[in-house]
Amino acid sequence: MKRRVICAVLSATMASSLLFAGGTTALADEDKTEITVWSWDATVEAAIPAFEEANPDVTVKFENVGSASDQYRAIDNALQAGTGFPDVAQFEYFSVPYFAVAGKLADLSALGAGDYASDYVAAAWNDVHFNDTLYALPLDYGPVAMFYNQDTFEKAGITEAPKTWDEYYEAAKKIRALGDDYYISNASGDIFLILSLIWQAGGTPFTMDGDTVKIDFSDENTQKALDFWQKMIDEDLITNDIGNWSDDWNRALNDGTLATQVIGGWMTANLPPRAPDAAGNFRVAAMPQWNEGENYSAENGGSTLAILEASEKKEAAFKFVEYITHGDGVQPRVDSNATVPNLSILENEEYLAATDDYYGGQQVNQVIADVAANVRTGWQFPPFFEWMRSEWNDVATPYFTNGEGDLKTVFDNWQKSSIDYGNEQGFTVE
Numbered sequence: 001m002k003r004r005v006i007c008a009v010l011s012a013t014m015a016s017s018l019l020f021a022g023g024t025t026a027l028a029d030e031d032k033t034e035i036t037v038w039s040w041d042a043t044v045e046a047a048i049p050a051f052e053e054a055n056p057d058v059t060v061k062f063e064n065v066g067s068a069s070d071q072y073r074a075i076d077n078a079l080q081a082g083t084g085f086p087d088v089a090q091f092e093y094f095s096v097p098y099f100a101v102a103g104k105l106a107d108l109s110a111l112g113a114g115d116y117a118s119d120y121v122a123a124a125w126n127d128v129h130f131n132d133t134l135y136a137l138p139l140d141y142g143p144v145a146m147f148y149n150q151d152t153f154e155k156a157g158i159t160e161a162p163k164t165w166d167e168y169y170e171a172a173k174k175i176r177a178l179g180d181d182y183y184i185s186n187a188s189g190d191i192f193l194i195l196s197l198i199w200q201a202g203g204t205p206f207t208m209d210g211d212t213v214k215i216d217f218s219d220e221n222t223q224k225a226l227d228f229w230q231k232m233i234d235e236d237l238i239t240n241d242i243g244n245w246s247d248d249w250n251r252a253l254n255d256g257t258l259a260t261q262v263i264g265g266w267m268t269a270n271l272p273p274r275a276p277d278a279a280g281n282f283r284v285a286a287m288p289q290w291n292e293g294e295n296y297s298a299e300n301g302g303s304t305l306a307i308l309e310a311s312e313k314k315e316a317a318f319k320f321v322e323y324i325t326h327g328d329g330v331q332p333r334v335d336s337n338a339t340v341p342n343l344s345i346l347e348n349e350e351y352l353a354a355t356d357d358y359y360g361g362q363q364v365n366q367v368i369a370d371v372a373a374n375v376r377t378g379w380q381f382p383p384f385f386e387w388m389r390s391e392w393n394d395v396a397t398p399y400f401t402n403g404e405g406d407l408k409t410v411f412d413n414w415q416k417s418s419i420d421y422g423n424e425q426g427f428t429v430e
Contacts, residue, residue, distance in 0.1 A: 035058060035320060039062065068091075072091075105307065108318070130208075138325060149278060151256055151281040156171070204379075206379075256281065265372065269337035395413045
């Protein structure tokens, strides 16, 4: 079964008239509750007609106000003004603590979602909690997998996907030997890629307890991941000259000069349109492991739906959130290539058995389901990580563009500036 690419032109214009009482009388507008939903996800918008048909007492006003960062700023501004904010909004997992700690999100347990844990992989369920309170429901998910070009591997004499990071290092040297343009990976300064290595290794650089936050990159597992990535950089086995989502990235994925992408499982839908010339060459495998015999993954990306505490329409808003993330709205989104953490999908035999022509007929869903189930639990993001993400670019750029310093110094500087910022914001940061 060939996967279909999510199309940005999916729209909510498919809604049909909704009838009740024998199918002859339309529900009056004054008997409906209108909720406003802010999201950048086309599959959410596409699910609205079916939701409204199933819930004729609720109408949905959908708005895409821009990127995630744009949306977060708009929500903060609207809440401060006391008007213009949505009832439901999409949040990346790492942004949930920021809005939760400020009391801007509703407790979904109080609305009936507290017993939904059995439908989600453990790590995703952990992600939507802050200080033991449920503030969102998982919408989509980014369990990290390794996408690799089998054709390039064969040219380099690599007969199977690396199972450990030591094997990945040896494979990187063979890939590099193919020519000046060949690398096993790119975007060496991508903070989410680096954090996924730390996460998988069992590093715990961020911890929270109430308003107390700890930021510390000195633990053994974090340092193990950073030392490995430093070695890859020092030996010119990965490049920072090709940024993700760039034209150069598309070109290198197309011609096979970029051999792997260690990235979120949502890449299954994004790779085919960006590298159509590589159809049939790519395969998907679990992340290489730090120790032989282990089976851990991490996260890179993914988002949630939450209800703003300021909403006066929480009951209707919850109907929508439940439908999209847990109810009948999940399968249509999966059919449009959404990657979700719902066990009702990830354990479905038909889903697991589906093959993908782009990936050489591989049962890609099986791989994604396996890595999703094995995301290492216990990871936490600090409540001001949105600021930290921006700060990373400032502290990391001198190293990744000019070679000033090393990775340890970059992380030391990032740690110091983040601690200073957190304390300035009223947290107790150590």
